[in-house]
Amino acid sequence: AELHALNALLGKAVSGMVATTQELLDYTRGSISLKKQRVSIWRVLDELNQQALRLLPGRNIELVKQIRYDGNIDVDVARFVRVLGHLVQNACDAMPNGGVLRFTTDLVQTEIVLRITDSGRGIRPELLSKLFEPFATNVESIGTGLGLAIAKAVIEAHGGKISIASVPDKGTTV
Numbered sequence: 169a170e171l172h173a174l175n176a177l178l179g180k181a182v183s184g185m186v187a188t189t190q191e192l193l194d195y196t197r198g199s200i201s202l203k204k205q206r207v208s209i210w211r212v213l214d215e216l217n218q219q220a221l222r223l224l225p226g227r228n229i230e231l232v233k234q235i236r237y238d239g240n241i242d243v244d245v246a247r248f249v250r251v252l253g254h255l256v257q258n259a260c261d262a263m264p265n266g267g268v269l270r271f272t273t274d275l276v277q278t279e280i281v282l283r284i285t286d287s288g289r290g291i292r293p294e295l296l297s298k299l300f301e302p303f304a305t306n307v308e309s310i311g312t313g314l315g316l317a318i319a320k321a322v323i324e325a326h327g328g329k330i331s332i333a334s335v336p337d338k339g340t341t342v
Contacts, residue, residue, distance in 0.1 A: 200325040202244040209238050209273050212252070215245060220253040221271075228266025237275040243326060251319045255284045255342050258315065262288025262340060283341050290336040299332055 194200045213221075213233070224231050259269050267287035274281045291299070302317045323330040334340040 194321075200247075200321055202247065202325055204242050204244050204326075206240050206242050207245055208240055209235060212241065212243065212245065212249060213271075215249040216252050216256070219249060220256040224260070224269060227260055227263075229260060229263060230266075230268045232268060232270045234270065234272040237273040237280055239275070239280075241280055247322050248326065251322050252282070252284070254315045254319055258342075259284055259286035259288065259340070262286050262290070267339075285339060285341040287339045290338055291332070291334040291340055292336060293334075296332060296334060300330075 213235075221231055256269065263269075263286055269287075270283070270285040272281075272283045272285070274283075300316050300320045302314055320330050330342065332340060332342050
């Protein structure tokens with residue numbers, strides 16, 4: 169049974185790497201084709217939980233969910249959840265000693281607004297405007313510096329917008 173679980177975990181890890189490579193390729197080609205489907209916010213949250221949110225307690229991070237819009241959303245589930253997972257990872261990196269991660273959904277007029285907020289170290293104002301540029305990074309990280317550039321491209325391919333607000337030493341909202 170343990171071997172089976174490990175095998176499933178490895179399979180998921182490899183699939184994740186292949187998907188990330190595909191994101192990079194699509195990004196460099198400047199073409200992101202989506203397989204959109206209508207799913208509930210809960211389905212998105214469930215997928216996100218399997219990828220990223222379930223790891224939070226081990227990092228001393230409290231998850232607070234405020235789901236004020238729980239209807240449907242038209243997304244390419246795999247890609248959209250990967251973007252959200254990346255944003256959650258960034259939030260965790262900003263809170264090395266733990267903190268609070270807030271995930272909220274709202275309906276503002278006709279727009280569905282998802283926010284990921286951390287109580288971390290925040291982003292220096294001079295960096296904020298550059299964050300969506302390729303190879304921009306807020307910390308000396310092991311990442312590629314392409315995460316937010318890809319996130320922006322994927323969100324815009326969905327017809328959406330992404331923005332970041334931050335207060336140094338108080339936290340960041342994406």
